[in-house]
Amino acid sequence: MEGMAKDKVEETKELEWALIPPREVSQVDGVFLEKNMCNNWDKIWNFQAKPDDLLIASYPKAGTTWTQEIVDLIQNNGDIENSRRAPIHLRHPFLEWVRVVNSGIDEANAMPSPRTLKTHLPIQLLPPSFWEKKCKIIYVARNAKDNMVSYYYFQTMNKGLPDPGSWDEYFETFMSGKVMWGSWFDHVKGWWKKKDSHPILYLFYEEMMKDPKREIRKVMEFLGKNLKEEVLDKIVNNTSFAVMKNNPMTNYINDIEMNHSLSPFMRKGVVGDWKNQFTEDQNKRFNEDYEKHMADTSLSFFEEL
Ligand code: PPS
16 A cells, blocks of 8 residues: 555555454353354363463453553563554454464464463453463553443444443343343453462552553563662553553554454543443443442442543
């Protein structure tokens, strides 16, 4: 596309996006996943993790990419150039991702150690070798309301996911857990419980917003690194929403399945955006359901800062 005018490039991208057929959905143990993933389930489930693998796990739209970039910069001692060596999805294979030509498992198997991998799988679907090899895991969680809003907009722009329908329809779908990677409630609670018996650093998007340096330091310590204050400051700056939004290696701008003109991948990056989306009724219903779902856990979230 070299030499093509910018608006022509955009037009071509739009056309290509329109031609991608929507991905089919199926289930593994009652959890909705792409049919591609379900058809490859044996290969995913039997993935062989190595003891020095690091896994970044999350419910979709909880702050995965942000955490990935922080981890990568810490591993590279704050070397910005090095972290811009490749788009984030190539630096960290997405375990359960499957396409015709390649898959997250193939990418992971081809990668030299030490590897950093990404997953959105709920706890019960994580390949058992991660537990057997006692791999370090960083889990990031985000309050359900903002997570839902972010997921809704992501489903409007990403052909890899089902069309979310209207906001009102999506609200019901999300509450019933009939979304890809399953129920938010089961996901965050399952991983929270597991951290008592496995090396899991459980992060919160809201805490990362409130005090990014403190949270980045936690990650650094979990990874067994010791970086100088000025390096930490550099990492804070380079993982801000504004910098990552303009960084082609973190903003998925060249991902063919994502139509950023419908909603950008780096959309708003705030806490409390749900207030612009939820109706009063939805908020009331949500709060009632939330109480019931979260009655059996010590896990709690901030919905605003
Ligand atoms: S994915 O597709 O599941 O990997 O998406 P994920 O990266 O988990 O989540 C995307 C949301 O995270 C926001 N984001 C950030 N917020 C604050 N600071 C930084 N640096 C940052 N990077 C990504 C991104 O904007 C999405 O949230 P919304 O609310 O949609 O803006």
